Amino acid sequence: MTTEEYSDEILMAYSDGELAPDEAARIAAKAESDPDIAARISVFRRTGEVLSMAAAERNRMAPPVESHARIRAQLARSSGNGGQVVDLQARRNRPRRSAIWSGAIAASIALAIGIGGGYWLGQQPGSGSTGPVQVTQLDPAIAEKLSSLPSGETASIPGEVSMTPVASFELASGEFCREYELIGTSGSRTVSVACNEAGNWKLRFAMDAGAASGGEYVPASSLEILDAYLSSSGASAPMSEESERAALSSLGE
Amino acid sequence: MPPIDRFEDRLIAILPNLHRFALSLCRKHDIAEDLVQVSVIRALEARNRFDPETRIEPWVFRILRNAWIDMTRRGATRGTEIEIGSDIDPAGADGEKVTEARLMLNAVERVLEEMPEEQREVLILFCYEEMSYAEIAEILDVPRGTVMSRLARARLGLAKKLGIK
Structure with missing residues (x-):
């Protein structure tokens, strides 16, 4: 009965549509006349159906993975640079849990200390000087977008070209913060972090990330500084779209 | 471009x-x-x-x-290890209606837990991730025939445990 010709593997491949057409036709003809063969095929068909049903339910139930939001954001803006930026990102995502990245975080903090120009803390982008850390009120148009625009979407801003929230996260202190990019009319690109204090957005970090011309994106080396800043602030992994939506809607309350 | x-x-x-x-x-x-x-x-x-x-x-x-x-x-x-199913709410605990699909998923996950690793792997790739036999062979670096025999055994084992005829 169970010859090689009608092995479990062959009948399964038939029910999965994995046989060449002529062989499938041969099995179909055999199944017509042989109820035993038909029954064996049906077991494979039924297991396939049960498993697809389980798979659909499994995917429906799966919680969003927080770290994916960050990988997504980084992949979305890394433009063929061989993965450097994602590497940095992965470190930022996992400051505590994974030893894989810790050496690299230390390296990026050392780099931040070693670099003199190109970034400043707590100052309005474009103000030029590098003073002590201070809290700075944001342009109301930018603040408004920070309270409403989901990460990954871009809005135009009066006096600037565009503004794009990159990710949302919480600091160790529990403050709700967002990283965003601002493209200026001169083609400048600023990467900033602002946190919400009792309903007001305050700038915490801003960095000149190089010209925005020609689709060139932030070089990985400059993002290391942001990376170090976020690590030292105890920033959480970026929120999922869902958590971000909830955090944004609770701002209005 | x-x-x-x-x-x-x-x-x-x-x-x-x-x-x-x-x-x-x-x-x-x-x-x-x-x-x-x-x-x-x-x-x-x-x-x-x-x-x-x-x-x-x-x-x-x-x-x-x-x-x-x-x-x-x-x-x-x-x-x-922790239970792979632990990210899935216990059936009904959240007040959601326990659906047939959920019961099915729980039953399938239990069978998968007990399955030999090499069978579980092909079953997951084929059924959950919808890979073809050839793609699974490429991922696991084994011949297509090996994929087929593992998958057939896994499916027959599953059918037996779940009473699928």
């Missing part, structure tokens, strides 16, 4: 699939997240070896599986 899907966009699209597959290998969420990140980095490093005319899933799944093998060889992490 013709506007084909960027490599990065194709990776983004399969992040949930990668996480699911990683979870089925290591059964711990934090390790699964590490595996996905490591795999994305390795995929970007090796992007020149990817044929953009082909599906990206099998190619990255293979990278991920190799990363997992590396990780376990380096003295990691198995042994302190």
Whole structure:
């Protein structure tokens, strides 16, 4: 009965549509006349159906993975640079849990200390000087977008070209913060972090990330500084779209 | 340049699939997240070896599986497994109606738990991730015939346990 010709593997491949057409036709003809063969095929068909049903339910139930939001954001803006930026990102995502990245975080903090120009803390982008850390009120148009625009979407801003929230996260202190990019009319690109204090957005970090011309994106080396800043602030992994939506809607309350 | 899907966009699209597959290998969420990140980095490093005319899933799944093998060889992490199903609410606990699909999923997950590793792996790739026999063979680096015999055994075992006739 169970010859090689009608092995479990062959009948399964038939029910999965994995046989060449002529062989499938041969099995179909055999199944017509042989109820035993038909029954064996049906077991494979039924297991396939049960498993697809389980798979659909499994995917429906799966919680969003927080770290994916960050990988997504980084992949979305890394433009063929061989993965450097994602590497940095992965470190930022996992400051505590994974030893894989810790050496690299230390390296990026050392780099931040070693670099003199190109970034400043707590100052309005474009103000030029590098003073002590201070809290700075944001342009109301930018603040408004920070309270409403989901990460990954871009809005135009009066006096600037565009503004794009990159990710949302919480600091160790529990403050709700967002990283965003601002493209200026001169083609400048600023990467900033602002946190919400009792309903007001305050700038915490801003960095000149190089010209925005020609689709060139932030070089990985400059993002290391942001990376170090976020690590030292105890920033959480970026929120999922869902958590971000909830955090944004609770701002209005 | 013709506007084909960027490599990065194709990776983004399969992040949930990668996480699911990683979870089925290591059964711990934090390790699964590490595996996905490591795999994305390795995929970007090796992007020149990817044929953009082909599906990206099998190619990255293979990278991920190799990363997992590396990780376990380096003295990691198995042994302190948690239930893979633990991210799924206990049936009905949240007041949601217990659906037939949920019961089915729970039953399938229980059978998968008891299944030999090599059968579980092909079953997950075929049924959950919808890979073809040839793609599974590529991911596992075994002949297509081996995939077929493992998958047939796994399906017959499942049918028996679930009373599918």
